[in-house]
Amino acid sequence: METTALKDLDLDLDQEAYAAEDQSIGNLVEQTQTFTASEPGQAVHAFFTGHPSAEGVVILAKQTPVGLIMRNDFYQKIGSLYGRDLFLSRPIKLIMNPQALVVDVSVDIATIGLIAMNRPHDQLYDLVVITENETYAGVVSVKRFMIELSKNREVEITLLKRQKEILNEANETEIRNRKQIEEKSLELREKNESIKNLMDNAGQGFLSFGQDLAVSGEHSLECVHMFRVPMEGRNFLELMAKHVSPEVTQAMARVFASVFAAGKSLREKVYLSLLPPELHIYGKTVSVAYKIIRHGGHKKMMLILTDVTEQRKLEARMTEERNNVKMVAKALTKQSDLNLALEEFERFAPAEALAMVREIAEPKAALAEIFRLVHTYKGDFAQLGLHNTAAKLHTLEDGLAALAARPIRPDLEELLGVIGAWDGRDIVQEDVTILTDILGKGFFEKDERFQISAEMLLAVEAKAGDLPDGPERQGILSALRRLRLCSLAGLVAEYQDYLQALAARLGKSVAPLGVSGDDVFVEKETVQKFVKSLVHVIRNMIDHGIETPEERLESGKGEEGRIACQIARVDGCVSLSMADDGKGIDVGKVLQLAVAKGLVTPQQAQDMPRDEVYGLLFADSFSTKDAVSVLSGRGVGLSAVKAEVERLGGSIRVSSQPGFGTTFTFLLPLGA
Amino acid sequence: MARILIVDDSIVSRTNLKTILQSAQHEVVGEGVNGEDGLEKFLALRPDMVTMDITMPKRNGIECLKDILGHDPEARVMMISALGQGAKILEAVNSGARHYITKPYEPDKVLEAVAELLSE
Numbered sequence: 001m002e003t004t005a006l007k008d009l010d011l012d013l014d015q016e017a018y019a020a021e022d023q024s025i026g027n028l029v030e031q032t033q034t035f036t037a038s039e040p041g042q043a044v045h046a047f048f049t050g051h052p053s054a055e056g057v058v059i060l061a062k063q064t065p066v067g068l069i070m071r072n073d074f075y076q077k078i079g080s081l082y083g084r085d086l087f088l089s090r091p092i093k094l095i096m097n098p099q100a101l102v103v104d105v106s107v108d109i110a111t112i113g114l115i116a117m118n119r120p121h122d123q124l125y126d127l128v129v130i131t132e133n134e135t136y137a138g139v140v141s142v143k144r145f146m147i148e149l150s151k152n153r154e155v156e157i158t159l160l161k162r163q164k165e166i167l168n169e170a171n172e173t174e175i176r177n178r179k180q181i182e183e184k185s186l187e188l189r190e191k192n193e194s195i196k197n198l199m200d201n202a203g204q205g206f207l208s209f210g211q212d213l214a215v216s217g218e219h220s221l222e223c224v225h226m227f228r229v230p231m232e233g234r235n236f237l238e239l240m241a242k243h244v245s246p247e248v249t250q251a252m253a254r255v256f257a258s259v260f261a262a263g264k265s266l267r268e269k270v271y272l273s274l275l276p277p278e279l280h281i282y283g284k285t286v287s288v289a290y291k292i293i294r295h296g297g298h299k300k301m302m303l304i305l306t307d308v309t310e311q312r313k314l315e316a317r318m319t320e321e322r323n324n325v326k327m328v329a330k331a332l333t334k335q336s337d338l339n340l341a342l343e344e345f346e347r348f349a350p351a352e353a354l355a356m357v358r359e360i361a362e363p364k365a366a367l368a369e370i371f372r373l374v375h376t377y378k379g380d381f382a383q384l385g386l387h388n389t390a391a392k393l394h395t396l397e398d399g400l401a402a403l404a405a406r407p408i409r410p411d412l413e414e415l416l417g418v419i420g421a422w423d424g425r426d427i428v429q430e431d432v433t434i435l436t437d438i439l440g441k442g443f444f445e446k447d448e449r450f451q452i453s454a455e456m457l458l459a460v461e462a463k464a465g466d467l468p469d470g471p472e473r474q475g476i477l478s479a480l481r482r483l484r485l486c487s488l489a490g491l492v493a494e495y496q497d498y499l500q501a502l503a504a505r506l507g508k509s510v511a512p513l514g515v516s517g518d519d520v521f522v523e524k525e526t527v528q529k530f531v532k533s534l535v536h537v538i539r540n541m542i543d544h545g546i547e548t549p550e551e552r553l554e555s556g557k558g559e560e561g562r563i564a565c566q567i568a569r570v571d572g573c574v575s576l577s578m579a580d581d582g583k584g585i586d587v588g589k590v591l592q593l594a595v596a597k598g599l600v601t602p603q604q605a606q607d608m609p610r611d612e613v614y615g616l617l618f619a620d621s622f623s624t625k626d627a628v629s630v631l632s633g634r635g636v637g638l639s640a641v642k643a644e645v646e647r648l649g650g651s652i653r654v655s656s657q658p659g660f661g662t663t664f665t666f667l668l669p670l671g672a
Numbered sequence: 673m674a675r676i677l678i679v680d681d682s683i684v685s686r687t688n689l690k691t692i693l694q695s696a697q698h699e700v701v702g703e704g705v706n707g708e709d710g711l712e713k714f715l716a717l718r719p720d721m722v723t724m725d726i727t728m729p730k731r732n733g734i735e736c737l738k739d740i741l742g743h744d745p746e747a748r749v750m751m752i753s754a755l756g757q758g759a760k761i762l763e764a765v766n767s768g769a770r771h772y773i774t775k776p777y778e779p780d781k782v783l784e785a786v787a788e789l790l791s792e
Contacts, residue, residue: 251758251762254762255762258762258765258766264792266770266771266788266792267765270770270771270772271765274758274761274762274765337684341684369729371727372681372727372728372729375727376681376682376727378754379682379684379754379775379776380682380684380685382754382775382776383684383685383688383775384684390776394754
């Protein structure tokens with residue numbers, strides 16, 4: 001075989017060189033100056049000035065590397081406009097690269113080389129920071145690294161030269177061996193290509209393990225980049241232990257055990273969802289997708305790890321914004337719930353909670369009860385969108401849980417101390433501030449508003465009326481009267497529920513009542529009866545005007561009928577019109593019925609103008625429906641409206657277009 | 673659609689959940705206000721499934737879950753938990769809860785989980 005032949009040619013020297021390539025990075029590690037993050041840029045400047053050959057320095061927190069400053073980057077930043085002032089006197093934290101490449105000394109040279117060469121362009125030649133058992137051990141210069149690699153290459157070249165000599169000497173094997181060399185270089189080229197592929201795919205880490213939790217050999221380079229240590233054969237949970245709390249490790253252990261034991265797929269899904277979706281590994285936020293792969297009869301867990309540090313920072317800001325918008329929307333729709341919850345909670349923390357603890361007296365039971373209540377408040381506030389408050393309550397809850405789990409349980413005094421330090425107002429403050437910033441102070445000033453009955457107001461008004469006449473009395477009286485005014489649109493809008501209920505009973509589909517137009521404020525007492533009588537108009541519109549959904553669809557209309565109210569000020573009067581988009585008034589039918597009821601003679605009916613026909617609708621005991629329905633047609637209907645309008649000195653106008661709807665317009669002399 | 677029993681000590685949560693379930697034509701046949709009440713209502717109403725809060729007075733959600741399964745091992749119970757109760761959920765699931773959702777929840781998530789549970 002050719003390969004065997006090649007091996008036979010190896011010299012001792014070559015073996016050493018090849019062995020060196022497989023070794024760890026240990027013998028390439030150099031030392032450089034280290035600093036702490038709070039030292040000023042000046043200190044680094046002094047070091048670089050004194051050591052012109054130093055490529056960069058490492059920033060440590062205790063013994064752990066947290067950043068790197070390369071000479072070139074440093075002077076580029078210092079050299080920028082204001083850079084000197086900005087960075088020389090301020091902490092180097094501001095100037096360092098917190099995402100420098102850090103790997104454990106146990107990772108092999110080839111892997112480190114690949115990761116290093118896969119860095120962003122501007123960081124390609126940055127020092128690689130080396131740790132040993134999490135402690136800073138030194139740096140590897142990429143320059144030195146390349147020299148080392150090329151030394152190996154030299155060895156390789158020497159080897160090839162030597163081979164060639166031998167080949168020349170051994171004539172009979174020459175051709176064969178040349179072929180070998182060609183094949184060898186092809187092999188190398190292929191190897192290079194597959195490495196390139198790996199590098200191209202970097203950015204996501206893949207690893208998998210079976211029931212024994214040992215990471216299999218086919219994990220991607222990015223995993224080593226993230227965990228900084230060789231992974232193959234390592235117990236996944238042991239790898240994790242460094243980065244998550246013992247509780248999480250324990251929970252993961254139990255979940256993995258359950259997953260490997262579970263049969264049903266919903267169960268598997270439920271279990272997987274209990275695993276942490278994100279991990280924090282050496283300051284990076286890594287999102288994890290867990291997949292179950294079936295291999296014959298075996299299950300394997302596959303983890304896909306993605307570095308989402310930057311993404312999360314951005315998202316956190318956007319989420320904050322979105323949460324605030326949600327909170328405002330919820331606050332607007334659930335104002336009374338929110339106010340109630342806030343009031344209750346402020347009473348609870350700490351006054352009621354303290355009272356409760358004293359009452360229960362037994363610390364363990366009291367703690368459990370308080371924990372439960374805090375938990376419930378947390379849920380309620382979260383549901384109401386007060387996300388910051390919920391987060392704060394979560395912290396309180398954690399504190400209580402820790403207290404309960406402590407070997408020495410707290411006594412009553414300590415419990416009272418802990419709870420006494422709570423300030424309900426302070427806990428909700430952040431969210432309340434956000435809400436008031438957006439909705440205005442008035443939103444929470446509920447307790448500064450109070451309801452007064454009309455009776456009380458009239459009594460005060462009567463008293464003011466007894467004052468001696470003068471501009472002062474007039475002022476007070478008109479101010480008091482204004483208190484009694486209410487919005488006409490608001491009064492009409494109260495028919496909303498009635499309209500929907502009625503439509504439902506009649507099998508009609510009607511859109512919510514639309515009220516639009518000018519803001520007109522009126523004395524409630526004056527218009528109340530009139531507004532109440534509008535119920536007949538609405539009833540007639542739904543009963544006689546709006547068609548059934550089927551009829552509407554057939555005549556090319558929307559399934560849903562519409563009733564709209566328009567309010568306008570017209571020359572010192574108020575015009576209120578109610579319009580529907582139904583089938584319009586059937587003049588023939590109205591006349592037929594009027595004749596039948598003896599309201600008009602057949603002769604009168606012959607050439608009666610439309611306006612007059614519409615007038616008949618308001619006559620006492622008139623109904624256009626063939627059969628008297630439960631809802632309309634009792635003979636009081638529209639005549640009651642007419643009576644109210646006349647009482648106010650107003651007038652009614654009706655317009656109707658067959659197939660398109662009817663409009664009732666009421667002109668009222670309300671000098672508003 | 674399914675007949676569902678809600679067990680939760682917070683009226684805000686119950687009302688909210690009820691609205692969500694009813695929006696998908698589920699029938700909320702009853703509401704339990706604590707773990708003890710939850711079991712009684714379950715036995716009296718025999719719902720198709722139960723939604724179960726975890727932190728509750730008298731008997732908590734996991735105890736109530738176990739009580740219910742003691743009477744009917746096939747009972748379909750979905751846990752409702754607050755964030756950060758992973759260990760509790762795991763305990764519940766290992767005790768026989770079929771599914772769970774986390775507060776605060778979006779209506780879609782609730783209905784999705786309910787549908788998954790019911791179709792199992």
